[in-house]
Amino acid sequence: MSPWIYSKDGRNIGPLNSKKIANKVLNHELELDDYVLCTKTQLWKRIREIKEIMDLVHKPVQGHYFQDIDIQQFEEELGMQMKHEQQPFVYFSIAELIFWQLITLGLFGSYWLVVQNRYLYQVVDADSSKSSLFKRFAMGNPFLNVIKGIENHKTLNEVLVPSNSFVGIFILWTILILTALLMVWLTISAFIVPTLFVSAISFLVVMIPVQKYINHCHDKLNIPRTKRTVGFYLWMIFLGLCGWGFLILVMRIL
16 A cells, blocks of 8 residues: 655644545545545545545444444434444434424424434444434534435445435425425414424425435345334434424414
């Protein structure tokens, strides 16, 4: 493997082999758009353009992705039971998506994003804490980050590359929803809260094609289905009570 040098804080560091550069990318010490110098050719290249480094970055992690205690805590908190093996993203049937999204008045969509976000970063951030994963989810646009991550996920893409852009669907949905909310606000502002709930439920327009893609890849990879535990149903009851309770309260006030 070629030796590389990178620059940081005004000084050059290296030479380092490709494996060490890949580890620095995985540990977020370097970004994929950072430049490194090849000592053989004396040329600077972006890390994402160097195949031997990118192959190491995307190399599957051996063994468990998390410590057993972390997995158990995650399963207990989200009310699910997973197989402790490579299982990118969570399987939900389309009927489940529709049912829980309607019952919770759209709050299930947030739960779905949090669950999928956890698995989006399980390989890259095997040692990351829950707080750091939550911060990453909250930074920027969490909806777009998760959907983009699923669309470009290496393991899933090896089975099937999406024929339609999930990011494009999300952007179109966002534009339509913002336009609808603006029109309601300008005409009958009293309907703004019910419209927000309708908007949340309409997130199914994005969730369904993304979940279909995940499910198809799971079937092709023969990944065991995610088991629902009592904790999962308690979460759904809680989200449903929050959604309907808030809607009833606001409607009475208005």
